[in-house]
Amino acid sequence: MENVPLIRVEDMKKYYPVKGGIVTHTLGYVKAVDGVSFSINQGEILGLVGESGSGKSTVGRQLVGLEKPTEGAIYYKNRKLSDMDKSELKSVRTNLQMIFQDPYSSLNPRKHIYEILAQPMLYHKISSKDTIQKDLLKILDMVGLPQNVLGRYPHEFSGGQRQRIGIAKALSLGPEFIVCDEPVSALDVSIQAQILNLLKSLQKELNLTLLFVGHGLGAVNYVSDRIAVMYLGKIVEIGDAKEVFNNPIHPYTKALLEAVPVPDPEEAGRGHELLQGDIGSSMEPPKGCRFHTRCPYAADCCSAEEPELKEYALETGKGHYAACPRIMEI
Numbered sequence: 572m573e574n575v576p577l578i579r580v581e582d583m584k585k586y587y588p589v590k591g592g593i594v595t596h597t598l599g600y601v602k603a604v605d606g607v608s609f610s611i612n613q614g615e616i617l618g619l620v621g622e623s624g625s626g627k628s629t630v631g632r633q634l635v636g637l638e639k640p641t642e643g644a645i646y647y648k649n650r651k652l653s654d655m656d657k658s659e660l661k662s663v664r665t666n667l668q669m670i671f672q673d674p675y676s677s678l679n680p681r682k683h684i685y686e687i688l689a690q691p692m693l694y695h696k697i698s699s700k701d702t703i704q705k706d707l708l709k710i711l712d713m714v715g716l717p718q719n720v721l722g723r724y725p726h727e728f729s730g731g732q733r734q735r736i737g738i739a740k741a742l743s744l745g746p747e748f749i750v751c752d753e754p755v756s757a758l759d760v761s762i763q764a765q766i767l768n769l770l771k772s773l774q775k776e777l778n779l780t781l782l783f784v785g786h787g788l789g790a791v792n793y794v795s796d797r798i799a800v801m802y803l804g805k806i807v808e809i810g811d812a813k814e815v816f817n818n819p820i821h822p823y824t825k826a827l828l829e830a831v832p833v834p835d836p837e838e839a840g841r842g843h844e845l846l847q848g849d850i851g852s853s854m855e856p857p858k859g860c861r862f863h864t865r866c867p868y869a870a871d872c873c874s875a876e877e878p879e880l881k882e883y884a885l886e887t888g889k890g891h892y893a894a895c896p897r898i899m900e901i
Contacts, residue, residue: 574612574613575648575649576610576611576612576613576646577611577612577613577615577647577648577747577748577780578610578611578634578645578646578647578748578780578782579609579610579611579645579646579649580607580608580609580610580630580634580643580644580645580646581608581643581644581645581646582606582607582608582642582643582644583604583606583607583608583630583633583640583642583643583644583645584602584604584605584606584640584641584642584643585602585603585604585626585629585633585638585640585641586600586601586602586603586605586641587600587601587603588600589601589854599854599855600854601853601854602804602853602854602856603626603629603804603853604626604629604630604633604640604804605626605803605804605805605856606643606804606805607626607630607643607801607804607805607806608643608806609799609806609809611748611780611782612780613747613778613780614774614778614779614780615780615781615796615797616774616780616781616782616783616794616795616796616797617781617782617783617795617796617797617798617799618783618784618785618791618792618794618795618797618798618799618812619631619782619783619784619785619791619798619799619801620784620785620786620787620788620791620798620799620800620801620827621786621800621801621802621827622786622802622827622850623786623850624803624850624853625801625802625803625804625850626801626803626804626853627753627784627785627786627801628672628752628753628784630782630784630801631669631750631752631782631784632669632750633645634667634748634750634782635664635667635668635669635748635750636652636660636664636667637669639653647663647666647667647748650663665695665697665744665745665746666744666745666746666747666748667746667747667748667750668741668742668744668746668748668749668750669741669749669750669751669752670734670737670738670741670749670750670751670752670754671737671752671754672752672753672754672756672757673757674730674733674734674736674737674757674758675725675726675730675733677737677740678725678733678736678737678740679725680724680725680726681724682724683721683722683723683724684720684721684722684723684724684725684736685707685721685722687725687736687740688707688710688721688736688739688740688743689703689707691740691743691744692706692707692743692744695744697743697744697745707721707743710739710742710743711739713739713742713773713776714735714736714738714739714742714769714773715735715769716732716735716736716739720732720736729762730757730758730759730762731758731759731762731765731766734754734755734757734758734762734766735766735769737754738754738766738769738770738773742773742777746779747779747780748779748780748781748782749779749780749781749782750781750782750784751770751781751782751783751784752784753784753785753786754766754770754783755767755785755790756785756786763790767790767793767794770783770794771794774794781794783795788816788824788827788828791812792812792813792815792816795812796811796812797809797810797811797812797815798810798811798812798815798816800815800821800823800824800827802823802850802861802862803850803851803853803856803861803862804853804856804861805861805894806880806894807821807823807824807862807880807893807894807895808820808821808823808824808891808892808893808894809880809891809892809893810890810891810892810893811890811891814891815891816828818891820883820891820893820895820898821862821893821894821895821898822862822866822867822868822895823862823866824893847865848864848865851864857874858874858875858877859872859873859874859875859876859877859878860873860874860877860878860894860895860896861877868897869897870896870897872896872897873896873897876896878894878895878896879894880892880893880894881893881894883898
């Protein structure tokens with residue numbers, strides 16, 4: 572019997588209404604996510620990469636139940652989330668957690684760390700009053716924090732320490748799946764590697780399944796088993812992380828890769844001609860391929876019809892999908 576993915580998404584869309592006018596009415600919709608499908612297997616890390624405004628974080632919020640999709644379906648262990656009753660959904664929600672981008676705003680500044688971590692564990696009966704102290708100390712040890720943090724407040728910590736607390740908060744309910752929403756983008760470069768290594772070690776130790784959201788291919792490739800590339804609400808390329816990073820086939824993925832900073836001053840600026848201009852409007856996305864307005868390889872066919880994700884055979888034998896009508900020509 573074929574293994575059932577832990578998370579499966581089918582044609583998910585998320586539209587936000589735009590209100591305006593003297594008599595308030597809907598002027599249109601921001602199509603943040605406009606029909607994406609993918610799956611994540613147990614113990615796998617799927618990286619989701621793209622520019623700001625591509626819809627990455629919106630996908631993550633749908634998966635953990637912070638928002639409901641406008642259309643489409645999300646399955647957890649082959650059970651459709653929208654079909655679950657309140658009691659079942661409450662139980663499932665503890666298995667779906669999120670690490671937020673800003674480690675300060677995601678922590679209640681009026682509560683000390685003990686309350687932030689202990690209250691959800693007691694409410695969901697993960698721990699009892701007799702075991703809570705022992706369980707908290709175990710979690711703190713896992714994320715590399717000393718025991719004396721429990722009586723302190725979020726403002727007393729550095730950004731890296733606060734992010735470790737955010738990771739501890741996500742782990743406190745014993746989840747199977749965690750969305751990491753750009754967890755290192757607000758941190759100093761010297762701290763980013765520490766947090767990435769911590770996430771990798773925790774994933775391996777606890778057999779966690781992760782969706783790692785980021786806008787830099789370097790960090791995403793470092794932690795991921797597979798990578799999906801999003802542009803303006805659509806997935807334009809998805810495949811094995813090494814394949815996507817070393818052999819990108821969609822022009823947008825190539826542009827993202829060539830925009831990665833290079834430490835050699837003589838190589839600085841190479842390849843930047845591939846990615847010019849700003850990402851388009853989510854209210855009125857371009858017809859056809861949404862990247863064609865910025866693509867140096869665009870032809871008439873690119874604006875005529877929206878391309879579908881198609882599989883391209885690779886030497887490794889692993890599936891590599893991309894949505895571009897001119898892949899075989901460029």
